[in-house]
Amino acid sequence: MLQKCFKSMLIVLFCFCIFIIPVFAQTTIYDMAKTWAEAWQMRNGQQRYDMMSNAMKQKFKKEQGDNDISIGWSSPWVESYTIKTENTNAEICYIMTDSTGEYYIKWDYIDFQKQNNEWKIIAYTQSELYNYDKSSQSIKDITCVYEYYNLEKDIFNEYHCNLFANAVKQMLLTQYPKKSISNIAFYQTGKDNTGKIETIYMDITADISDIPQNPAKQQSLQALKKQNMQNYIKEFENYIQPKQQKYTIEAKIDLETECIFSISIQSKS
Numbered sequence: 001m002l003q004k005c006f007k008s009m010l011i012v013l014f015c016f017c018i019f020i021i022p023v024f025a026q027t028t029i030y031d032m033a034k035t036w037a038e039a040w041q042m043r044n045g046q047q048r049y050d051m052m053s054n055a056m057k058q059k060f061k062k063e064q065g066d067n068d069i070s071i072g073w074s075s076p077w078v079e080s081y082t083i084k085t086e087n088t089n090a091e092i093c094y095i096m097t098d099s100t101g102e103y104y105i106k107w108d109y110i111d112f113q114k115q116n117n118e119w120k121i122i123a124y125t126q127s128e129l130y131n132y133d134k135s136s137q138s139i140k141d142i143t144c145v146y147e148y149y150n151l152e153k154d155i156f157n158e159y160h161c162n163l164f165a166n167a168v169k170q171m172l173l174t175q176y177p178k179k180s181i182s183n184i185a186f187y188q189t190g191k192d193n194t195g196k197i198e199t200i201y202m203d204i205t206a207d208i209s210d211i212p213q214n215p216a217k218q219q220s221l222q223a224l225k226k227q228n229m230q231n232y233i234k235e236f237e238n239y240i241q242p243k244q245q246k247y248t249i250e251a252k253i254d255l256e257t258e259c260i261f262s263i264s265i266q267s268k269s
Helices: 002-042 045-051 054-064 158-175 219-227 229-238
Strands: 077-086 089-097 103-115 118-126 130-133 138-142 146-149 179-194 197-210 243-254 259-267
Touching: 002 045, 002 077, 002 089, 002 103, 002 118, 045 054, 045 118, 054 118, 103 229, 118 229, 146 158, 158 179, 158 197, 158 243, 158 259, 219 229
Parallel strands: 146 179
Antiparallel strands: 077 089, 089 103, 103 118, 103 130, 130 138, 179 197, 197 243, 243 259
16 A cells, blocks of 8 residues: 555655756746846846856956856836747846836847756847837937047037937938938048038048847757757847947038038948
8 A cells, every 4th residue: 555655655656856947947047137137127147147158257257357247237227127038038028217207118039048957048139229209119229429539519509419420320210211320420531612512521430220129039040059059149249239330421501591502412332
């Protein structure tokens, strides 16, 4: 009788392990993603560091500095986040806000691997920070940073700079309709006058990036994952990072009205 009971207990335990282990593994990935998100919310780099593979830890130390484990920024701050997991990867979507009441959105993408019977994060990338319309739950526009160098401010005052920068951004967006444009920097290289018309010459750089998407869902990367894990991790981490493009610009200004009436832009090899 005792032997039968013992056998029954073994069968029950075996069935329990069969059904619970896959669920536990998936839950572990979700819980780690949750800790990853909370670490961003609390600006706690140590929590993220503890979940990383050895290769990621070395890269993190190099990027942060050995004694600096703080991450994120004080504003905007995380108001809420959602997590989606699939296979060995996770997507985290953050809704953020600041003291002005504006809302922003960004994504983290992380990939996991079992190492020594323990889940570790082996790859990570994050999107740009976007302005967000909370009522319609849609992206309004990417947050752009404009910088100017050697710019003579006699005509290009702050008002004209903003108009000019936005016009250039829209021109770039017509070339890249499914891309995001950020960090536009203007370098004045010269100018000349012809009567009442002044022409300003500039070089510019702009960061061009894809609209956020999970690199782990891309078939090309999944194929690479089976062939070369090191290259996969590199491509995963760089997948949605901006690529810098260079251009030259001519802006014509009517000196009487101080209006910019013509802007031409050309890609610079």
